[in-house]
Amino acid sequence: TVGTGKLEDVENIVEQALSLLKTGDGRQETGDKRQEPEDISGSLAPVSSLLSHVSDLAGENFLITVGGTREAIDPVRFISNHSSGKMGFAVAQAAAARGATVTVVAGVTTVPPPDGVHLIHAVSADEMHAVVINELKAATVFVGAAAVADYAPANPADSKIKKDGRDLMTLELRKTLDILNDVSLHRHEGLLVVGFAAETNDVVGYARSKMEKKGLDLVVANDITKAGAGFNTDTNIATILTRSGDEIELPLMSKREMADRILDEVLRLRQS
């Protein structure tokens, strides 16, 4: 499990194997005349669903926000949240593996980004908003997976705030721009808009009203109080709500697997 000889992360092995299967890598270059790979999808049940997806999102341009934002209080302090970026990166990785072009606008993340995506960094909600609006024209699917701060300090200090002589201090906050809402408001024809709703109670109810308020095509709702769901875990539990009224319950599964289930629904909306 550690050090030399540590088994590579199984999801990375699957990812690499899939990309080799897709490109037939190695055989043409070496002139090796080995047989074409057999259809192994039946014997590798969890992998077979991944194989069946290969390139079904070709032609789509995904724009995905990932991670948490940091809102400056002064040059050394900030307000942020526990987002790791795992769910958003999983969606980016899955979309790229299925043939889409992917641009990720990443805030603060605790895991490395996947290969094969165009990565742009944006630290604060305002920066993320500006980058997204700039990149939006080329997108065919927008996924708001970032945990964007809802409020930011109204007047961040230019120099470090001192504690001397103050037992109490008040921080005034202003509402940030809602990236997802603005994307939906200014959407061009054909753009599909996907949001996430992390809630602690009445999860589906809040998610459904978010979908209506923000004009979304699909919402992934999750109860972050459940074990194995939410921030900083490798797994998630969620309900996908679609604009056509469908409710798809996704039990505990890896975020990478969940990413494919979300993309299956995106594809279904595209084809409807």
Ligand code: C5P
């Ligand atoms: O309204 P709420 O913050 O719960 O909505 C969550 C969804 O909205 C997520 O998809 C998140 O990425 C997006 N969002 C955003 N900009 C904000 C706040 C939330 O894009 N300022």
